[in-house]
Amino acid sequence: MAGAEARAKAREAGTRTCEAEPGRARVTFRRALRSEAVRMRHSPLVVLHVALAVALGALAGAYFAFSAWDSLLGTDAFFQLLGAGAPLLAGISCGLAADAEQRAGEGANVLGVSSRRGALAAKLAALLALCLMAAAIAAALFCGSLALAGRSLPDTAAVALATAGIALGSLCSYVILWCVALRFGRNASIGMGTLGFIAALTLMGGLANGLVTGTFSGAFSIGAAAFVPFAWPSRLASLPLELSIAAGMGAQAQVEALVAAYATVTCACTAITAVVLAVALAAANRFENPRRSGE
Template structure:
C-alpha cells in the first residue's frame, strides 16, 4: 500500500516544479563552484570540497522549506487537505508516502551534486564522497519532517519563511558561534557533520576529537529525528485539515 501511495504521489509531483528543483539546483550549484575554482586556481582539493558542502548545506534549509511548502500547497489546493485525509486508507501511509518521496529525491539530489562536483576535484578518496553524502542527507531528515508539518499546518509561506530563517542560522553555526552548541541546532547538523568528516582527514592528530564531536552530533540528530517522526505521525492521525489561515 505504501509503494502504491508513493507511485501515486510521484505521478502527481511530475506536474509541479519539485522534481526539477531537485535536478537543476544541485546542477547549477556544482557547475558554478567548479567554474569558480577553475578561475581562482585553488589547488586545495579538500578545501574546495569543504567550501562547496558548506554552501550546499546552508542552502538546503531554504530549499527544503520551498519543497515542503509546495507539497503541502498541492494538497490544500486539492480540497483543503480533505483528499489526502479522506481518500487514503491510512493517514500514516499517506504521510509517510510524501515524506519518503521527498527524502528519496533529496538523497538523489545530494548525490547528483557531489557526483558532478567530484568530476572537477582530484586527490580526494572516493569513500569520502560517500560519507559526505550520507552526512549531508541524514542531517536534513529532521528538517523535512519539521517543514512538512509546518507546511500542512500553517501553509506554504510559513514553511518558506522558516527555511529562510534556517539558512541564516546554518550560516551562523558555521562560524565560531556554533562551536559547542551546533549539536542542538538542527540547521547546523549537515554542514557541521560534513565539516568534521573533512577535518578528520586534514588533521590526523585531531581524529579522536573530531570523532567524539561527530558521535555527539549524530546521537542527538538521530534521537531528535526519530522522536519528531513519531510525533508528526501521531499529529497527522488526528489532524482534521485545518487551513493555514485558521
C-alpha cells in the same frame, strides 16, 4: 455543519480501521509511495532540485577547479554550503508540495485517507529522495570538475558519507517544515527554512569560514549545533570530509576532536529525529486542515 460532522465521522472511522488492521496500514503506505512516485514525475519540484543542483555543482566546480584556494578545504566549504542550504530547500519544497496538495483537493491525498501516517511517511520519503538526488548531482558535478582539473579531493567514501549526511540530517527539518506548511502555509515554511539556512551558516562561523581561515570549521560551536536540527545537514556533510583531510595530513589530535564532534552530532541527530518523527506520525491522524476546520 452537517458536512463537517460527516467528514469528522469518516476520519474517525478511518482511524479505527487502520488501528484495528495493521496490515492495511502497510498496504496504504505502499500505495501512497507509488502515488507519490507517479506524481513526482510531473512535479516542478523535480525540475527545481535538478536545476539548483546542476547550477551550484557546475559553477562551484568550475571555480574551485582553477582557483588558488586549497581544493580540499574548497570541497569542505562546498559541502558546508550544500548542507546549510538544505533547510531552505526543504522549506521551499514543503511549502510548494503543501500548496499542490491543497490545489489538488484541499489536502485530500494526505488528510482524507484512511491512514494519514502512511501518507505522511510516503510524502516525507519522496521529499527526502529529492533532497538526496539533488545532493548527489551537485556533489558529482563538483567533484568531477575538480578531478578533471587534476585537483586533490577527499576520499570517495568520505564524499559519499557527506552526501548521505545532507539527506539524513535533513529528515527532521522535513518533518517540522511539512507540518508547518500544512498548518500555516507555504510562506511560513519558506520563512522558517530561510532562518534555518542563516542559523546553519552562523553556527559554522560564517560562509566558507574554514576555507578563509585554513581551519576545520565543521567542529565549530559543536555544543550548540548538535542540538539545532537545521545545522545537522551541514555538519554531517562537513565532518566526514574534514576527518578524511585530517587523517591524510597525519593530524591525530584533530582527527580525535573531529571524531568526537561527528559522534556527538550523529547521536543527537538520530535521537531527536526519531522522537520528532514518532510524534509526527502519532499525531498525524489528529491533524485537521486549517482551511476547512471552520466549516
